[in-house]
Amino acid sequence: MAEQERDEDKPICEVLQVLGAKWSFVVIAELQKGPKRFNRLQRDVAIVGTQSLTDTLRHLEQSGIVRREVYPTVPVTVEYSLTDKGLDFQATLAEMEKWALRWRKPDGERFAGEDAPGSKAADAG
Known part of the structure; x- marks a missing residue:
């Protein structure tokens, strides 16, 4: 093994x-x-x-x-x-920023939960 x-x-x-x-x-x-x-x-x-x-x-x-x-x-x-x-980290940081923007709550506070874009709850609705 x-x-x-x-x-x-x-x-x-x-x-x-x-x-x-x-x-x-x-x-x-x-x-x-x-x-x-x-x-x-x-x-x-x-x-x-x-x-x-x-x-x-x-x-x-x-x-x-x-x-x-x-x-x-x-x-x-x-x-x-x-x-x-x-x-060399620039592209990675840009992707992290995109991810953060995607999952941010509409009011700009913290990250969204299950109802965020791409979540099962959002996809089911």
Whole structure:
């Protein structure tokens, strides 16, 4: 009998280890618009606290998704952008956004339940 694949070795688990942090998708989506300095990025993702943004950027940089470029100016300028690996995620993120829009309740709150498009209850009605 073949040995079962350990959970942490499954591709989806690897993805979640890299992108599963709470604000990763928000930061990646914002950086898809182009490189940004920290303060600009912080303004553009105001929902994310300063420390959380710092931690998320650090994690994404260590994972090879985000590039951190330091410019020798006074004061020092730091700019964040997506690497090729991060840019490669654009199509997937776009599909996730489509999915979220499809399953959002009409009032825009949370996700819809059984009566949402494509559900058995909706198809039966």
